[in-house]
Amino acid sequence: MSEKAIEPIHQFNIVKYFTFGNFGGNGSEGSGMEIAFTNSALFMLLTLLAASAFLILSTRGRGLVPGRMQLMAEMVYEFVANMVRSSAGTEGMRFFPFVFTLFMFILVANFFGMVPYFFTVTSHIIVTAALAVLVFLVVVIYGFMRNGAKFLKLFVPPGIPWFIIWLVVPIEIISFLSRPLSHSLRLWGNMLAGHIVLKVFGGMVVALLGAGAWGVVAILPFGMAVALTGLEFLVAALQAFVFAVLTCVYLNDAIHPGH
Amino acid sequence: MANSSHSDGPDPEREARDRSRSLAERIAGARRETMVAEASAEFRQREMTGMGRAFRFAAEFVAAIIVGAGIGYGIDLLLGTRPWAMIVLLLLGFAAGVLNVMRAAAEMNADVSVGTASSSQVLDDDDD
Amino acid sequence: MAGEAQPQVVVENGAVAQDSTAGAQAVTDTHATTEAAAGGHEAVGFPPFDASTFGSQLLWLAITFGALYVIMARVALPRIGEILEVRQDRIESDLAEADRMRQRTDQAVEAYEKELAEARQKAHGIAEQTRADNSAAADARRAEVEAELSKQVATAEARIQATKTEALKNVDAIAADTAAALVGQIAGKVSAAEAASAVKKVLEG
Known part of the structure; x- marks a missing residue:
């Protein structure tokens, strides 16, 4: 059993708690989608509950002078509001609840992932991809709703001679289509890599401690693990921030396609 | 008696003026304080992207190439032009990747100035 | 989806x-x-x-x-x-109120300063006035006294002059008498008229 080798990956396993059944497909084994309540679903629910509880309970008193928790909730609110306003303008504020929900969901999910033995929802590409595709669809749909065919101007940079346009437009289209991919890859990659590295160093500590005389050397990877944990908290917050900022930047393109 | 009352005269006067001036400063300060705090918090957040910056460039670049190759692959599949569409679109994807990275870099550089600009913008907004 | x-x-x-x-x-x-x-x-x-x-x-x-x-x-x-x-509304209104109060304080301080300056100006004026008044009165008094003195001096001079003239007049007469007496002692009797004309001649010559 090569358990040691699998260990850094093991934390990303999806564990089914119970199954609702198989949907779609042709009824044969392995076709269709099995819908189950998994550890991923559990932590999504926890994220939902924690984020909602934090924001609703902390502001319950509606204090004119905020307490500590209310102050934190207000700071997050103003932080995201400033972000949306500065990146997507005043009109972008209609997407403020959307961006705020994205930020809050990713932030809380990332922080849950920092707790040992907890599952990191955002370490699965399907989750980050779904969020990125959601943003992409919102941008495209709102862009066409607001600007009509003028939205396509996004692919035609101004001041380009006609003979290069046939080269530039496909490049711009590919660049535009690559957004949801890079958007999701970045969040996923950061969370995945961070957790793997942490697990590797943690595993080294355990392995060295178990190796008798070599146990003293365990202090090195232990120090690294501590430092990396601090760094990972930063990355967890920063990636939620970057995801939200890029959402604002993309939304800005839907609102002002002429750059 | 006359002397002491003379020296007492300008003191409360000056004190009142000083107090009034410091009050004016504090009033102006309180108006700005919240906004400055927010702007600086945002600024600091943006500054910290050191390692994430490299990852972002990589993601932007790789994503464009994958998308280019994927579209090319799809066209080849539909039209049976294997492998030409894929080669062409891979190159276009490469170009798009470079474009993405250039834009991301410009955006990051702009972010620093946006951080300062947005603070003044916020000030303007609240004056309205 | x-x-x-x-x-x-x-x-x-x-x-x-x-x-x-x-x-x-x-x-x-x-x-x-x-x-x-x-x-x-x-x-x-x-x-x-x-x-x-x-x-x-x-x-x-x-x-x-x-x-x-x-x-x-x-x-x-x-x-x-x-x-x-x-909260923003509250802060804004509070700050506006504070600013209003501050302006009122400033105004009060300003008014106080103005009043003080005025009072000072007034006091200075009064002092100046008093000094001017005082000196004018003294001048008038002095002029009066001087005029009085000069009048007295003038009368005194006039009186002296009169006395002098009188005295001189008397001097002529005494001189003539004296001359007559002298001449009488030396050269016998001389009429008063002769003596007088002689004295006159001497005096003129």
Whole structure:
């Protein structure tokens, strides 16, 4: 059993708690989608509950002078509001609840992932991809709703001679289509890599401690693990921030396609 | 008696003026304080992207190439032009990747100035 | 929704690949990991690429994210926005009030200073006036006294002059008498008229 080798990956396993059944497909084994309540679903629910509880309970008193928790909730609110306003303008504020929900969901999910033995929802590409595709669809749909065919101007940079346009437009289209991919890859990659590295160093500590005389050397990877944990908290917050900022930047393109 | 009352005269006067001036400063300060705090918090957040910056460039670049190759692959599949569409679109994807990275870099550089600009913008907004 | 549909297609293709359709075979090439994960089921391969879990994850993501969005948009954000707005209004009004008070203080200080300056000016004026008045009175008095003195001096001089003239007049007479007496002693009797004419001659000569 090569358990040691699998260990850094093991934390990303999806564990089914119970199954609702198989949907779609042709009824044969392995076709269709099995819908189950998994550890991923559990932590999504926890994220939902924690984020909602934090924001609703902390502001319950509606204090004119905020307490500590209310102050934190207000700071997050103003932080995201400033972000949306500065990146997507005043009109972008209609997407403020959307961006705020994205930020809050990713932030809380990332922080849950920092707790040992907890599952990191955002370490699965399907989750980050779904969020990125959601943003992409919102941008495209709102862009066409607001600007009509003028939205396509996004692919035609101004001041380009006609003979290069046939080269530039496909490049711009590919660049535009690559957004949801890079958007999701970045969040996923950061969370995945961070957790793997942490697990590797943690595993080294355990392995060295178990190796008798070599146990003293365990202090090195232990120090690294501590430092990396601090760094990972930063990355967890920063990636939620970057995801939200890029959402604002993309939304800005839907609102002002002429750059 | 006359002397002491003379020296007492300008003191409360000056004190009142000083107090009034410091009050004016504090009033102006309180108006700005919240906004400055927010702007600086945002600024600091943006500054910290050191390692994430490299990852972002990589993601932007790789994503464009994958998308280019994927579209090319799809066209080849539909039209049976294997492998030409894929080669062409891979190159276009490469170009798009470079474009993405250039834009991301410009955006990051702009972010620093946006951080300062947005603070003044916020000030303007609240004056309205 | 589109994101949900896509992986489903992938998996179906992966499953159909067993029937070795040319197209589906090609799809399986790129999604080799996916197939491996789907084939091995538990704990083998790379979990994030295990397409069999995508359905549940997407479903629960849609449920939880949607619920969070509704809670944020309907409850949490309007509430925080309201709190901030109320506070902002309150702060604005308080600051405006403070600023108004400050201006009033400034005005009061200014008025006080002005009054003080005026009072000083007035005091200075009064002092100046008094000094001027005093000196004028003294001048007048002095002039009066001087005039009085000069008058007295003048009368005195006049009197002296008169006395002098009188005296001189008397001197002539005494001189003539004296001359007559002298001449009488020396050369006998001399008439008063002769003596007088002689004295006159001497005096004139």
